[in-house]
Amino acid sequence: MRFRNVDQNGDWVFGKGRNSYLRGNEALMMNIKTRLLSFLNDCFFDTEAGIDWWNLLGEKDQKSILASVQRVVLRSSNVKKIVDMQYNLNRYTRK
Numbered sequence: 001m002r003f004r005n006v007d008q009n010g011d012w013v014f015g016k017g018r019n020s021y022l023r024g025n026e027a028l029m030m031n032i033k034t035r036l037l038s039f040l041n042d043c044f045f046d047t048e049a050g051i052d053w054w055n056l057l058g059e060k061d062q063k064s065i066l067a068s069v070q071r072v073v074l075r076s077s078n079v080k081k082i083v084d085m086q087y088n089l090n091r092y093t094r095k
Contacts, residue, residue, distance in 0.1 A: 051072060062089070
Protein backbone atom coordinates (compact mmCIF):
# COMPACT_ATOMS: atom_id res chain seq x y z
CA MET A 1 0.00 0.00 0.00
CA ARG A 2 1.16 3.50 -0.80
CA PHE A 3 -0.48 6.68 0.52
CA ARG A 4 0.40 10.35 0.02
CA ASN A 5 1.83 11.88 3.18
CA VAL A 6 0.32 14.95 4.82
CA ASP A 7 2.06 17.67 6.79
CA GLN A 8 1.18 18.93 10.29
CA ASN A 9 -1.53 21.17 8.77
CA GLY A 10 -3.23 18.22 7.08
CA ASP A 11 -2.14 19.27 3.58
CA TRP A 12 -0.76 16.80 1.05
CA VAL A 13 3.01 16.74 0.66
CA PHE A 14 4.30 17.41 -2.88
CA GLY A 15 7.66 17.97 -4.52
CA LYS A 16 9.63 15.15 -2.92
CA GLY A 17 8.99 12.46 -5.54
CA ARG A 18 8.62 9.03 -3.94
CA ASN A 19 9.38 10.55 -0.53
CA SER A 20 5.99 12.28 -0.71
CA TYR A 21 4.38 8.88 -0.11
CA LEU A 22 4.14 6.60 2.90
CA ARG A 23 4.37 2.81 2.70
CA GLY A 24 3.52 -0.14 4.92
CA ASN A 25 2.01 0.49 8.34
CA GLU A 26 2.54 4.27 8.08
CA ALA A 27 0.45 4.33 4.89
CA LEU A 28 -2.25 2.21 6.53
CA MET A 29 -2.42 4.48 9.58
CA MET A 30 -2.55 7.67 7.48
CA ASN A 31 -5.30 6.18 5.30
CA ILE A 32 -7.39 5.35 8.38
CA LYS A 33 -6.74 8.76 9.95
CA THR A 34 -7.86 10.67 6.86
CA ARG A 35 -10.93 8.42 6.50
CA LEU A 36 -11.90 9.05 10.14
CA LEU A 37 -11.57 12.81 9.65
CA SER A 38 -13.82 12.74 6.57
CA PHE A 39 -17.44 13.84 6.84
CA LEU A 40 -20.25 11.75 5.36
CA ASN A 41 -21.26 12.91 1.83
CA ASP A 42 -18.11 15.04 1.58
CA CYS A 43 -16.62 12.97 -1.22
CA PHE A 44 -18.57 13.41 -4.47
CA PHE A 45 -17.54 10.04 -5.92
CA ASP A 46 -18.24 8.04 -2.73
CA THR A 47 -21.09 9.57 -0.75
CA GLU A 48 -21.08 6.68 1.75
CA ALA A 49 -17.46 7.37 2.80
CA GLY A 50 -16.76 9.18 6.05
CA ILE A 51 -18.61 9.62 9.32
CA ASP A 52 -21.80 11.57 9.99
CA TRP A 53 -19.98 13.87 12.42
CA TRP A 54 -22.61 16.65 12.20
CA ASN A 55 -25.26 14.44 13.78
CA LEU A 56 -23.09 12.22 15.97
CA LEU A 57 -21.16 14.87 17.88
CA GLY A 58 -24.29 16.16 19.62
CA GLU A 59 -25.30 12.75 20.96
CA LYS A 60 -24.83 11.81 24.60
CA ASP A 61 -24.55 8.11 23.77
CA GLN A 62 -21.12 7.50 22.30
CA LYS A 63 -21.94 3.98 21.09
CA SER A 64 -23.04 5.41 17.73
CA ILE A 65 -19.73 7.21 17.31
CA LEU A 66 -17.76 4.07 18.17
CA ALA A 67 -19.85 1.99 15.76
CA SER A 68 -19.20 4.51 12.97
CA VAL A 69 -15.48 4.56 13.70
CA GLN A 70 -15.35 0.76 13.64
CA ARG A 71 -17.26 0.68 10.35
CA VAL A 72 -14.85 3.09 8.68
CA VAL A 73 -11.76 1.31 10.01
CA LEU A 74 -12.99 -2.12 8.94
CA ARG A 75 -13.80 -0.84 5.44
CA SER A 76 -10.27 0.53 5.01
CA SER A 77 -7.84 -1.20 2.67
CA ASN A 78 -5.69 -3.94 4.23
CA VAL A 79 -7.65 -3.99 7.52
CA LYS A 80 -8.89 -7.46 8.43
CA LYS A 81 -10.15 -6.94 12.00
CA ILE A 82 -9.97 -4.70 15.04
CA VAL A 83 -8.24 -6.43 17.94
CA ASP A 84 -8.68 -3.67 20.52
CA MET A 85 -10.16 -0.20 20.43
CA GLN A 86 -9.81 2.49 23.07
CA TYR A 87 -10.66 6.16 23.11
CA ASN A 88 -10.23 9.08 25.45
CA LEU A 89 -12.57 12.06 25.40
CA ASN A 90 -11.36 15.34 26.86
CA ARG A 91 -14.43 17.54 27.32
CA TYR A 92 -12.28 20.61 28.03
CA THR A 93 -10.13 20.54 24.89
CA ARG A 94 -12.78 18.68 22.85
CA LYS A 95 -10.20 16.24 21.50
